[in-house]
Amino acid sequence: MKRILTILFILSTLTSLLADGAPLFTAKDRPYDKGDAIILEWKLPATIDSLQIQKADSLEVYQPLFIPLEGETSFVDQDLSYDTRYKYRLLALGSADGDSLLLSASAMTKQNWFYMDKLAYLLMLIILSAAIIYYILAAKRGKEFFIRRISGLDSMEEAIGRATEKGKPILFVPGVAELGDIQTLSSLSILSQLAYKAAEYNTEIIVPCRFSMVLSAAREVVEEAYLKAGRSDAFREENIFYLTDDQFGFVAGIDGIIVREEPAANFFLGSFYAESLILAETGLSTGAIQTAGTANAHQLPFFVVSCDYTLIGEELFAASAYLSRDAEQVGSLKGHDFGKLLVIILIIVGVALEIAGISWLKTFLMGAGS
Amino acid sequence: MKRNIPLILAFLAGLLMIASEFIPHRPFSNMVETLEDWFMIIAGFSIVLGLASLLQMNYQKISTKAENWGYHLSCVIAFALIVIMGALWGMEDQPGLLGQGEKIVSWLGKKPFDYTYDNALVPLSATMFSLLAFFIASAAYRAFIIRTFESNLLMISAVIVILGRTGFGTMLTSWIPESYRIWQLPVLADFIMEYPNTAAQRAILISASLGIIGSSLRIILGIERSYLGGDK
Numbered sequence: 001m002k003r004i005l006t007i008l009f010i011l012s013t014l015t016s017l018l019a020d021g022a023p024l025f026t027a028k029d030r031p032y033d034k035g036d037a038i039i040l041e042w043k044l045p046a047t048i049d050s051l052q053i054q055k056a057d058s059l060e061v062y063q064p065l066f067i068p069l070e071g072e073t074s075f076v077d078q079d080l081s082y083d084t085r086y087k088y089r090l091l092a093l094g095s096a097d098g099d100s101l102l103l104s105a106s107a108m109t110k111q112n113w114f115y116m117d118k119l120a121y122l123l124m125l126i127i128l129s130a131a132i133i134y135y136i137l138a139a140k141r142g143k144e145f146f147i148r149r150i151s152g153l154d155s156m157e158e159a160i161g162r163a164t165e166k167g168k169p170i171l172f173v174p175g176v177a178e179l180g181d182i183q184t185l186s187s188l189s190i191l192s193q194l195a196y197k198a199a200e201y202n203t204e205i206i207v208p209c210r211f212s213m214v215l216s217a218a219r220e221v222v223e224e225a226y227l228k229a230g231r232s233d234a235f236r237e238e239n240i241f242y243l244t245d246d247q248f249g250f251v252a253g254i255d256g257i258i259v260r261e262e263p264a265a266n267f268f269l270g271s272f273y274a275e276s277l278i279l280a281e282t283g284l285s286t287g288a289i290q291t292a293g294t295a296n297a298h299q300l301p302f303f304v305v306s307c308d309y310t311l312i313g314e315e316l317f318a319a320s321a322y323l324s325r326d327a328e329q330v331g332s333l334k335g336h337d338f339g340k341l342l343v344i345i346l347i348i349v350g351v352a353l354e355i356a357g358i359s360w361l362k363t364f365l366m367g368a369g370s
Numbered sequence: 371m372k373r374n375i376p377l378i379l380a381f382l383a384g385l386l387m388i389a390s391e392f393i394p395h396r397p398f399s400n401m402v403e404t405l406e407d408w409f410m411i412i413a414g415f416s417i418v419l420g421l422a423s424l425l426q427m428n429y430q431k432i433s434t435k436a437e438n439w440g441y442h443l444s445c446v447i448a449f450a451l452i453v454i455m456g457a458l459w460g461m462e463d464q465p466g467l468l469g470q471g472e473k474i475v476s477w478l479g480k481k482p483f484d485y486t487y488d489n490a491l492v493p494l495s496a497t498m499f500s501l502l503a504f505f506i507a508s509a510a511y512r513a514f515i516i517r518t519f520e521s522n523l524l525m526i527s528a529v530i531v532i533l534g535r536t537g538f539g540t541m542l543t544s545w546i547p548e549s550y551r552i553w554q555l556p557v558l559a560d561f562i563m564e565y566p567n568t569a570a571q572r573a574i575l576i577s578a579s580l581g582i583i584g585s586s587l588r589i590i591l592g593i594e595r596s597y598l599g600g601d602k
């Protein structure tokens with residue numbers, strides 16, 4: 001009993017010493033990261049006037065790293081290599097002789113197995129994926145789902161019909177992004193359906209591409225669509241071509257095609273930036289039926305003003321499922337709807353909790369779980 | 371088989387990319403950079419395909435003397451010229467077959483490739499970009515014609531935002547007392563941009579993000595395969 005009391009006394013004395021302003025400088029590996037940062041923390045007496053933190057380089061020579069402002073008590077040294085020991089020292093200059101301090105600390109960076117601050121994203125992803133897979137399986141079992149009409153996609157047949165009547169081609173622009181962009185992939189999925197219908201109607205389809213990878217995929221998609229429609233003889237490889245990687249060179253090329261060929265229907269589907277309005281207005285001037293779609297929200301107003309139909313955000317991603325009417329794909333659209341419901345609930349609950357002064361949900365969702 | 375291998379690769383690559391988003395440890399931590407490098411290598415090879423397509427398409431138009439074939443000829447000539455200039459004298463600090471081309475640089479001020487780039491391509495791109503100013507005016511005119519209740523709202527908010535962003539708007543409503551400052555045009559314009567506009571943009575972004583998750587999942591699971599050319 002006496003021994004326990006002695007230990008408790010020593011511990012409390014040490015704690016009170018530290019609390020009373022004993023200088024402290026620590027370095028520790030930032031938890032739940034890829035081993036690229038060290039957290040430095042310090043606690044110094046009030047007599048200190050200025051501070052400097054130094055870091056040892058590969059030759060063990062200390063170089064200035066950071067000069068903290070008054071009141072700052074921590075610093076995160078980032079862009080470090082993993083599994084490496086880093087040494088730091090803190091130089092503190094006081095107003096009187098004997099107040100100055102030199103404290104050292106070191107820590108080793110360590111790679112971890114989970115980004116704890118992304119826990120909320122992971123949970124959301126699992127819930128959404130589970131919902132989408134559930135609806136896909138339900139659709140496979142034969143359950144029918146209602147999906148609302150998307151007039152921009154319903155008009156596709158009308159646009160092709162008009163092009164056929166006028167004997168003019170259809171222009172399809174799969175955006176200005178590389179093949180790695182999900183909007184380009186969605187665009188190519190729509191191109192597949194469009195090319196199939198164009199082949200059935202025996203209408204020419206022109207597909208200018210900004211990148212060679214997109215060209216390669218677009219050719220494959222159109223060729224397969226013609227083959228599926230039993231019109232492989234009508235497929236013209238030269239109608240799917242590369243223009244240029246340059247953004248405005250690409251726009252100039254397409255504008256030239258619009259003015260010279262005067263397509264009866266223009267489709268601008270994919271990722272678009274500053275060129276959206278230039279393309280859509282040029283198309284409008286020729287009187288073509290225009291359908292546009294992008295998930296780049298800042299370009300949507302331009303398309304809405306200049307095009308007959310616009311696919312807004314998620315409609316671009318839903319287009320392939322909508323057009324194919326494939327039960328599995330339609331089922332996945334129901335999964336999107338579940339996701340929307342989940343987001344709506346989270347927003348309402350989040351707002352209510354914030355009004356009540358409870359912030360844990362917001363903190364968790366913003367990724368401060370670590 | 372022709373379709374199955376790409377589907378399996380897409381499935382594995384998709385899973386790895388998702389894992390790398392949540393696992394900071396090797397080998398997942400540098401997975402994105404590695405795959406991006408692979409993509410760049412493949413894209414490098416595909417440039418040949420693009421150039422072949424460009425030349426094939428233009429050659430066909432020129433050889434058949436199709437309508438406006440002169441444009442296609444000028445495209446091929448420009449292409450050939452820039453390739454020759456780059457090959458002979460290089461670009462920036464890179465030497466070409468004839469070295470750094472000091473003589474021609476002293477005459478033009480730059481290497482021919484850089485000279486053409488700065489004095490032809492950049493102004494032409496700027497010209498295309500500048501067309502936006504005129505197109506925005508004509509598009510805005512059409513959007514602001516009052517036909518329906520919605521276009522009426524659009525017109526009113528547009529006028530407030532346009533005036534609120536100018537000195538004239540500030541001058542017009544500067545007499546409004548501080549206690550009613552929400553009715554001052556610059557404050558009202560900021561309010562429209564910060565709340566209704568941001569709310570609408572975020573709604574689109576959230577739904578687009580959900581669409582991206584759904585689309586990606588369909589591609590990873592092989593349900594959506596039309597981007598590969600066929601359905602089944």
